[in-house]
Amino acid sequence: MSDSREWTPQAIQAEIDALKHKPGALLPILHAIQDRLGFVPEGAVPIIAESLGQTRAEVHGVISFYHHFRTSPPGRHVVQVCRAEACQSVGARALEAHAKASLGVDFHQTTADRDITLEAVYCLGNCACGPSIRVDDEVRGRITPEAFDALVDELRTQPLEVIG
Amino acid sequence: MSVRVFVPCDTTALSLGADAVARRLEREAESRGLALTVVRNGSRGLAWLEPLVEVETPAGRVAFGPVTPGDVPALLDAGLLEGRDTHPLALGPTKAIPYLERQQRLTFARIGVTDPLSIADYLAHDGFRGLEAALTREPQDIVEEVKASGLRGRGGAAFPTGIKWQTVLDAPADQKYIVCNADEGDSGTFADRLAMECDPYMLIEGMAIAGLAVNATQGYIYLRSEYPLAKRILDAAIVRAEAAGYLGDDIRGSGRAFHLEVRLGAGAYICGEETSLLESLEGKRGLVRFKPPLPAIEGLFGRPTVVNNVLSLAAVPFILAEGAEAYAGHGMGRSRGTLALQLAGNVKRGGLVELSFGTTLRTLMEEFGGGTASGRPLRAVQVGGPLCAYLPESQWDMPLDYETFAEVGAGVGHGGVVMFDDSVDMAEQARFSMEFCKVESCGKCTPCRIGSTRGVEVIDRIRAGRDRDANLALLGELCETMEDGSLCAMGGMTPFPVQSALKHFPDDFQRAPEGDRS
Structure with missing residues (x-):
């Protein structure tokens, strides 16, 4: 990109x-x-x-x-954290807090190195395997805080490609 | 001969690493010199077993799951390709998995069985039989068949589909439209997504039949932008269906035309409300319209328009192919046919469960779901999405049908079942209901736009222990105002989860504030 x-x-x-x-x-x-x-x-x-x-x-x-449209450039990757009920029931609130703290940004903000823009999303349709996040166009399921950190590391070290 | 191995390609399987499993299988096969063909099928909807790998054997398909890339070598060592059941991940014949075997899959008969984009697969599994039948019948005949099936709108409002179609058929106009509401925004629901990602031709067929039934030549699928994979699959399926003559100016040589296009939403929950959806399709802000006029009379661009949910349209091919009675033979009372339930949230065995109306929630959550994923006691369940009530244990034995649920102020909605264990704070859930309405309100009417903001504030005061009784009374009045005074279901139903939390879980509103708890 x-x-x-x-x-x-x-x-x-x-x-x-x-x-x-x-x-x-x-x-x-x-x-x-x-x-x-x-x-x-x-x-x-x-x-x-x-x-x-x-x-x-x-x-x-x-x-x-529309929430989807942005009027300023995002970081190299956009990470959306699901805030909806099904994900809440399996720890999305803790994941949201962790994501903000570990990236040092709030929703709709981009990290200082321009690597990651953090956004909220209300349901990704992966509700049996939450908490879910979306990284650019890929959805990831069962994201623990540790898995979130590993994923962010991956994004930062290999900014050109999300490894499946 | 090369053995066919199936690795699903829907969003859930991919979210749990299915691509990496497929790559590992191919790599291992190559290095071991095995003749193996990986087929990317749809998902069977058994989400907790994803990625669910299947192998084709002379005795039928055999399942293994959930498979990680690291499991692949050991699975091959244990005779994966012969379908041997010695590995701990072996599940036996797919069809005999109890979760699947106990369902009545009418709409979802094909998901996971076929390659979603293969027209040959679709035809081999009864695909396009409904459309072929419709092409030989008069529009009024098709509408009668849908009426006789008893099909009601699966988006949540449960309006009889055949009656809606009749209204559009009877409305004179130079142009009519079929609009599919694929803005599946309710948390806990993913059946529309599964239908679109795993069996896209079923939706295309249902929409083409609807077009024939009401003399509409243009259809739009309004798809939420949160579903990028469904977009890619639907776009590709439409191109292939056109090439094969199932869409276009001359469907299967009949001289009848039907064109179809996918339009993306843009992250607005309110656009699942049909009039807001139509505004959005017209390129405007998704503000809710006053009704009347009904969309069936003045819908998209002011023309008569059928607006149906994905699952309503997806049920139509079966009805036309097998006859209305085959569909109406399922269900109870005025709720005919099957309901696609989606087990979600804190559930051990989450996934899609298509059953005739009439099952109880308890059966669903315990026998299918296996209880909570956390292993803690189940405490509350929200059925039907963020605008529907939270149900306590005393309501888990009601049969799931539209009328029974309506009687207790609950809703079946789009069939989402979100389970919560005993760690849930219901006052926090009530606050979220108001917060969600605040974020997603279109802003047209005051009770919804302002009421939701005030709702968050009042619940915050209650949770902080400030003037609790007075604020609880105020919250009750606010809920009444929103329910009675809002223009659409967004503001009108947001009080339902709040009121149900207040009624059934009052203790959660009496807890000591954060920080004061000992």
Whole structure:
């Protein structure tokens, strides 16, 4: 994954043009931009608004409504910790506290070395094998605090690939 | 001849290392010169046994689990490829595993058996028979069949599916839509995910049948963004189904069209509410709409729209292939067919349990679940998701059906069963219910938006021991206001878990505050 996270209006426009013909295109466009850049830059808002014939306020309103969309660049990896009931019943509250303490960040923050962004998530659908976390696009089950630390070590020493 | 070995590829199996098991199997086979083909099947839904490795033998498939990569050499030494049952992880013939054998798998008959993306596998296991049957029938006929099956919405509201379809069929319009609600946000539920990851053509078939039934030519699967694997599998399955003529402009040469697209949500629980989902599909904030008009009359882009849960649509191919009576023959009272229960949380043997309506919670949690994973006594169970009640032991012997649960203010919801042992603090759980509503409220109506914030504060005061009696009374009133005054189930049902905790576990609200306990 690129570290530069640089974007150009042309790159944003290309994503928009590939999708704007679809009915209700705004969410697919926002997903495409975030998939490409890791976040939806503020500067993308006027470009999207103009292309879809909507106001900037409307576009901004949609971005801010959904938890999934970020407006600042995340770290090299995004780690989501499930906070929902099924995981609570097997120790998710302790895992959450441990994750924050061991990384030294709160939810929606990124470690100083830019390796890991920590986020909350409400259910990953792995409810028989919790506590669960998601690392980028992979879900991991039965995560103890020790397993969490081992995983973080792995992410930090091999930042290019998550080892299965 | 090469022996086929099955290693599941659903999210749960992967979350427990299935990929590494598959790689190790292939590596060991190569170094030992064994003829072995690894097939990535779906999951059988026996989550506690994942990764569940199966071997094809002349006598049928034989199971081993849960397997770690380190177990592989010893398993091969012990005769894995011949299906010998000498290794401690040997489980015998898969079909005879009691957890599986005791279920009535109608909707989930194929999961774990097939390669999810293989159309040949799907056809070999009764796939597309329902669609072929539907192609020979008139729309009204198809709707009648679904009505006669007694199928009710499996998302939780339990509205009769056939009646919803009739409304859309009867609504005149140039364009109609089928929308699948795959925003499975309730904690403790994963049946939609299993259906989509392990048997995607079943959902595609169900949606195509729905399209034929109401004359809709476009379908959308609104999938939560927390399910990236389901997205990849569904996208791939749609491409293959189009190539094979089961989707597109001319389904199987019938001249009838149905197109399908997956749209991703973006981490908003409220978008599981059908009108909020439609707003989101239209590219807007997921604000709940007033009803009426019903989505069946004015739904997506103002057109008549069927909005059904994954499991409602997934039940349809069976109904069309086997007939309404075969489905309605299961169940009790007005709850016909089977219910996909999901055993989750603090449970020894968690997983998917598809049963006819009428089983008790106790049977489910003890005989299937085997009690808690921690080994401590079971104390509370939340059935139906974060908006449903916590049930104490006195309510575990009720039969699971929509009406029985409704009578005691509980819900079956989407069939999630989240178990808690005796270390649970029910006042903390009640606080979480309010906190969750605060995080996920769409903000349109005041009782939900503000009530949930005040709810967290009031419960914090109660737990801190400040003016406890007055604050308990206030919490009761707040719950009533939210229940009566909210626009949708988010604010309207958040009080249910809170009230049930207050009613059945009052002692937890009387504990000494943290730090004061001796």
